[in-house]
Amino acid sequence: MANDIIRIKNARKYFGHVQALKGVDLEIGKGEVVLVIGPSGSGKSTLLRCVNRLEHLDEGEIWVEEDCVTSPHANIRKIREEVGMVFQSFNLFPHLTAAQNIALAPLAVLHESKATVEERAKALLARVGLADKAESYPDQLSGGQQQRVAIARALAMQPKIMLFDEPTSALDPEMIKEVLDVMLDLAKEGMTMMVVSHEMGFARAAAHRVVFMDDGLIVEVGHPSKLFSTPKEERTKRFLDHIL
């Protein structure tokens, strides 16, 4: 498709003798929300981390818009400005307040004015429902609050794509919803999202496609309503039986 914003071609990745990705092809369109599911060790997080080159592919190509991420000549920092990422363990900067966490990259990377960035940080905190937590340090926030600040931090760079690496896996059950609500809002606003997660509720509500990966390969791709109820592949069915 012409308006694909992420294009993954024949992605292969080894960790020592273990092949984590065995030739993955995937295109994600602009504004599309794609959920990647699969058993642990299936390569789903590795695939996600290759998109902003936190991991290097051994073979294959990944394109973000017109830039080849996997090229040695890629201006990877420029690409990362366009690709926000949210981690399972939040990875907020513990020595900075919530507002400072959000403001750091726009100040240091984009060299925006302090007033602009502070204004945006405030707006983003309000957007994730934490307007009153600007001066709080990460260790003063609950897991759900930390993850929402982390989302706001990624959004502060005004990215075109958001990557989510199991954003709710480290959260207590009662905090999962507050994070998913923020993600749902993002999806509704048309953000392109690649989400590694097993949150079926989120998938049904927001995902355009669900990708099932196993053993370093994409096994099946489909609309959530179809893939969850009538999976074509036996492996998909078995996996879904386990987690549903």
Place this chain on the structure above:
Amino acid sequence: MPVVVMTDGLLVPGSDKGVLSAWNISFFGAIVVILALRFLSPSPNPYAEIFAFVPSGLSATFGVTIVSFIFALILGLLAGLGRIAKTKAINLVATTYVEIIRGIPLLVQLFYIYYALGPLLHLKGPASAILAMSICYGAYLGEIFRAGIQSIPKGQMEAALALGMSRTQALWRVVLPQTVKIILPPIGNESIALLKDSSLVSILAVSDLLRRGREYASTTFNYLQSFTVVALIYLIMTLFFSRLVGIMEKRLRTHGKRHN
């Protein structure tokens, strides 16, 4: 497996409670003894002379300690960064530096720089002393920096990179500020060790505290009195600074645990 943790210069753990703590006894005891010697000794009292002569070495002791420590911090930071560098050559240079320097006694390094290299480099005593102490302590501080940086979770660097920061930006704005908090106590510790080790430079024609004591003793043969004063002054200084480091460490620990 049980782990044995040794500290050098820090408070001895486990005896730090109440008025009769080991630190109180040592510190205030030393002050009382020094004052008593000075003012209560029966005449002829050599201590008046010693106190007029010896403490002038304090400026050299502190001078060498402070200047060496500043250079050692810079070298240590470079060595620590080199030890975690992805570039093989830089890594090798830093690691070799640390291995070599830590394998040679400080006294031998002092001799080497002063006697062996001094004539070639045209270095005087104080300059040789500072050079040797900086190089030596830079290696030890380098390992503290390395350990400190490596103790910061990998996710911190990844989060910074994912936001578009360069490795250098991520290091200075995200990783190192967190590292400093962790390494301040061991760094403070090393500064006390350096203060003590600075007495070694007395053999390089540097008029530090120990050398002043030796000079006084060798002209008057009051060895006992002179070195007693020198030892007490060192003791008071190191106890004072280790208490300071202890307080700092406690502050950092409580500050690191903010809760609503």
